[in-house]
Amino acid sequence: MTSRAVQYARYGGPEVLEIVEREDPQPGPGQVRLAVRAASVNPIDWKLRSGGMASSDAPDRPVIAGVDLAGTVEAVGEGVTAFGVGDEVLGHAKGGAYAEKALADTSALAPRPGGLSWEVAGALPVVTTTAYRGLALLGLGEGDDTAGKVLVVNGASGGVGVVATQVAVARGVTVIGTASERHQDDVEALGATPVVYGEGLADRVRTITDHVDAAFDTAGKGALGDLVALTGSADRVITIADPDAAKYDVKFTGGAGAASEEVEGALADFVGGVASGQYRAPGVTVYPLEQAGKAQEDNRTGAVSGKLVITP
Numbered sequence: 516m517t518s519r520a521v522q523y524a525r526y527g528g529p530e531v532l533e534i535v536e537r538e539d540p541q542p543g544p545g546q547v548r549l550a551v552r553a554a555s556v557n558p559i560d561w562k563l564r565s566g567g568m569a570s571s572d573a574p575d576r577p578v579i580a581g582v583d584l585a586g587t588v589e590a591v592g593e594g595v596t597a598f599g600v601g602d603e604v605l606g607h608a609k610g611g612a613y614a615e616k617a618l619a620d621t622s623a624l625a626p627r628p629g630g631l632s633w634e635v636a637g638a639l640p641v642v643t644t645t646a647y648r649g650l651a652l653l654g655l656g657e658g659d660d661t662a663g664k665v666l667v668v669n670g671a672s673g674g675v676g677v678v679a680t681q682v683a684v685a686r687g688v689t690v691i692g693t694a695s696e697r698h699q700d701d702v703e704a705l706g707a708t709p710v711v712y713g714e715g716l717a718d719r720v721r722t723i724t725d726h727v728d729a730a731f732d733t734a735g736k737g738a739l740g741d742l743v744a745l746t747g748s749a750d751r752v753i754t755i756a757d758p759d760a761a762k763y764d765v766k767f768t769g770g771a772g773a774a775s776e777e778v779e780g781a782l783a784d785f786v787g788g789v790a791s792g793q794y795r796a797p798g799v800t801v802y803p804l805e806q807a808g809k810a811q812e813d814n815r816t817g818a819v820s821g822k823l824v825i826t827p
C-alpha cells in the first residue's frame with residue numbers, strides 16, 4: 516500500500532516541501548505504524564528544513580517533516596505488547612510525522628485520553644515533554660519542593676510556555692510570564708503575572724518582585740542576560756532555544772526525542788489534565804497536508820499563534 520507524506524530533498528524555504536506518494540513504512544521491532552490523524556508544527560521543523568542547523572546543502576536522503584503526532588495504531592512490529600491495532604495514541608514520531616502513515620517507537624507514545632480531540636492530542640507531545648523536562652532541570656519537577664518558588668517563563672504564550680506555566684502554577688509556583696502585548700491576557704489566564712518581553716525586561720520584572728528563584732527561557736530571543744541578572748546565577752536559568760547559552764554559562768537543553776519515562780509521566784499528567792479540564796490546551800489552528808509549507812511559515816513568522824496542526 517502507498518500513502519502520502521510531506522518531504523524535502525534539499526534545504527530551503529517552504530517551497531522545498533513536496534507531497535510524495537510512498538510505500539507505507541513498515542514498523543521495526545518495538546515500533547508501530549500509525550494512521551496519522553494530526554501532526555504538530557514545531558519550530559524545529561522549519562529550522563531543520565531551512566538547513567540552518569546543517570553543514571551541507573542537502574540532507575543525505577529526503578526527510579519527512581514533523582516530529583510529533585496523534586493517530587491510530589494500524590500495524591505493530593516485532594515484540595510490541597504495549598499497544599495493539601486500533602489503539603488511539605499520541606507521542607513522538609520516528610522518521611517524520613507530516614504524513615498519512617508514520618512510525619513511532621512504543622516507548623515514545625501514550626494513550627489518547629477520551630474526550631481529547633485529535634487536533635489537540637497531536638499538538639501536545641513535544642511541547643509537553645519539553646516543558647516538563649525544563650521544569651525538572653530547574654528543580655521545579657514533580658516531587659521537588661516547589662511551593663512559593665518564583666519562576667520567570669520567557670515566552671509564556673508559546674507552545675512550550677503555555678504548558679510550563681500552567682504546570683508550574685499547579686505545583687504552587689508563582690510564575691511571571693513574558694509575552695507580546697497582544698498575549699498578556701492569555702498569559703494571565705494561565706495563572707501567571709504577565710509582562711511584556713524585550714528590552715528592559717529585568718526592570719519590568721523587578722516592579723513585580725525583588726526575588727526570582729529560576730527562569731525558563733522558551734523563546735531564545737536574547738533574554739539570557741536579563742534572566743541571569745534576575746535570578747542572580749546562571750545555574751538558575753535554562754534555555755531550550757538561545758544559541759548564546761554558552762556565552763552566559765546557561766544550560767541549553769536540547770533533543771527532540773524524549774526518554775520513555777519522560778513521555779509517560781509528562782503526557783499522562785498534562786494531556787490527562789487537559790482532557791479533564793484541569794489545564795487549558797493551547798489554541799489550535801488546523802492545516803491540510805497540502806498547506807504544510809504555509810503552516811510552517813505561519814509558525815515561523817508568528818502570524819498564527821498557538822499550536823498549528825497538520826491533518827492528512
Ligand SMILES: NC(=O)c1ccc[n+]([C@@H]2O[C@H](COP(=O)([O-])OP(=O)(O)OC[C@H]3O[C@@H](n4cnc5c(N)ncnc54)[C@H](OP(=O)(O)O)[C@@H]3O)[C@@H](O)[C@H]2O)c1
Pocket residue numbers: 557558559562641642645669670671672673674675676693694695696698712713733734735736738755756768769770771814817820821822
Ligand atoms: N530544545 C528543545 O528540546 C526544544 C523543544 C521544543 C522547542 N524548542 C524551541 O523552543 C522555542 C519555542 O518553541 P515553541 O514551540 O514554544 O514555539 P512557539 O509556540 O512558536 O512560541 C514562541 C514564543 O516565543 C515568544 N516570543 C517571540 N518573540 C519573543 C521575544 N523577542 N522575546 C521573548 N519571547 C518571544 C512568543 O510570544 P508572542 O506570541 O506573544 O509573541 C511565543 O510565546 C523554539 O525556538 C523551538 O525551536 C526547543
